Structure formats: structure tokens, C-alpha cells
Amino acid sequence: MTTEKVKKRYPRPPMSLIESKIPGWEVDIYIGGSTSVADAELLEKHNIKVVLNCAINLDIDLVSSQEPNPPEHLLKHGWAPVRYYKIGMIDGPGNPESMVLAGYHLMRSALDQVLPEKASYKVREKGNILVNCRGGRSRSVTIVALFLHLEYPDRYPTLDSAIAHIREKRELHPDEWYETPKPALIHLAERAASMEKMLRDAGFGQDMRKA
Template sequence: MTSEKVKKHYPRPPISLIESNIPGWGVDIYIGGSTGVADAELLEKHNIKVVLNCAVNLDIDLVHSEEPNTPEHLLKHGSARVRYYKIGLIDGPGNPESMVLAGYHLMRSALDQELPEKASYKVREKGNILVNCRGGRSRSVTIVALFLHLEYPDRYPTLDAAIAHIRKTRELHPDEWFETPKPALIHLAERAASMEKLLRDAGFGQDMKKK
């Protein structure tokens, strides 16, 4: 069964709650696809203030007001209703080995970041986080699973345990588990977990931890 057929036969919500009130940050984690992240009302309803886009082949225009006096030759730019971060993963083979690890650190750093009291930083509330890719079933699952495993090893002692939890909360059908996430991404996440643990053993990696 092809990936497109899987998507057609097994629909899922635009966004799904994966974890509530996570220790250390007190926010909720959501995973979603392109339709969910592009729905401003849905983001507001769930108090989502941080969006991490994991897809290299998906761009979302979240700008809701253009800066004044924008030259006509420039594309629309300005502030959004959320803080928007992106790491461009391929959904399958082809990603550098360190890229999934970078995704974990970007997710964690987005939660830790403290914005200054300046007018140009319009969204300073912590709020909840949405991690998305095109379908919300592979790349975003990989990054969130790695985050859960590394941050909460007592609850998710293995990467597989975190993936199993997300498959359930994201409502991924068992018939599509063979590619949710893609095997190449699972392999990179396993390598990323090993690399992060080595960094921690050497005294790096968790200096900003708030737990």
C-alpha cells in the first residue's frame, strides 16, 4: 500500500494532544499536519504559541500583518500570532545524521527561550507547542518522540515507548505504523539519542534544564 493510499484510508485530526502540562515547562505538546498548523483559529483555541515545522518541503505563511511601508518587490513579512521555528527534514533517507538531534535541541530551545520586552517581539507568552510536518505522522512524530524519551526517560525509557505513545495519541492506524515514522528517521533518532547521552556524560547538553 502506497503512502498516498495510507493517508486516504486513515485520516487523523488536524492536530492531536500528545502530552499535557509537561514537567519543567508546564505546557502542552501537540502534533499536527499542514491543515492544522495553517488554521489560526485552531491554534488560538488550543493556546498554541510555538510552532516547530519539521518539513523541508512545506512552508506556512503565518504572517497576519505586514510591516508598514514594505517595498512592493518584497514578499509579505512581519509578525505572526505564534513564534515560528523550522528544521527542514526529508521524510525518509537523505538527512544528515546530526539533523534529528538538531531538531530535538531546537524544540527544547524554543521552550526555554526568553524573549525581551520589546515591541518587535509580539508573542512573549509561553503557551503550548505544536510540532508539525506535512501529515503529522512521521517527521514530527520522530522529533517529539526523541524529546519525550530524552526528557522523561522514567516515563519513556526507550524511543520505541515514546513512538508507541504518540501513535496512540495521534490516532495513527496500525496498518500505517511501518512508516509512521519512516524507518530511516527512527534510525537517526536512535543515533541522536545515543549522541545526546554521550554529550551529557561529557558534561554538555542540559545546562538550561528547568526541572
């Protein structure tokens, strides 16, 4: 069965709650696809203040205010109603080995970041986080699964246990598990978990959660 046929046969919400009030940050984690991150009302409804886009082939115009009278040769720019982060991953083979590990650290850093009290930093509230890709089935699942496994090993002792939890919460049907996430991304996530644990054992990148 092709990917498009699987999507039509097994529809899912544009956005799914994966974890509530995660220890150390007390925010909710959501996973979604392109329609979720493009829906301003949906973002507001779920108090999304942080968006991490994992897809290299998906861009979202989140700008809600522009610089006054920008030169004609400049594209629309300004600030968005959320804090927007992006790591451009391919949905399958082709990503550098370190890219998934970078995605984990970007997600974690986005939650830790404290913005200054300046007019140019419009969105300072912590709020919840939405991790998205095009369909919310593979790249975003990979990054969130790695995050859950590394941050909460007592609850998710293996990467597979974190993926299984997300498949349930994201309503991913068993017929599509062969690509949710893609095998190449699972392999990179396993490598990333090993690299992170080696760094921590060596005294680098230790878990600095507030919990």
C-alpha cells in the same frame, strides 16, 4: 498499500494532544499536519504559541501584519500570531545525521527561550507547542518522540516506547506503522539519542530542566 491510500483509509484529526503540562515547562505538546498549522482559529483554540515545522517541503504564511509600505521587490513579511521555528527535514533518507539531534535541541530551545519586553517581539506568552510536518505522521513524530525519551527517560526509557505513545495519541493505525515514522528517521533518532547521552556524560548539553 500506498501512503495516499493509507491516509484516506485511516483519517485522523488535524491536531492531536500528545502530552499535557509537561514537567519543567507546564505546557501541552501537540502534533499536527499542514492543515493544523494553517488554521489560525484552531491554533488559538488550543493556545498554541510555539510552532515547530519539521518539513523542508512545506511553508506556511503566518504573517499577520506587514512592514508599512515595503518595497515592491520584497515578499510579505512581519510578525505572526505564534513564535515560528523550522528545521527542514526530508521524510525519509537524505538527512544529515545531526539534523534530528538539532531538531530536538530546537524544540527544547523554543520552550526555554525568553523574549525581551520590546514592541518588535509581539508573542511573549509561553502557551502550548505544535510540532508539525506535512501529515503529522513521521517527521514531527520523530522529533517529539526523541524529546520525550531524552527529557523523561523514567516514563519513556526507550525511543520505541515514546513512538508507541505518540502512535496511540495521534491515532496512527497499525497498518501505517511501517512509515510512521519512516525507518530512516527512526535510525537517525536512535543515533541522536546516543549522541546526546554521550555529550551529557562528557559534561556537555546536560539536562537543565527547571523541574
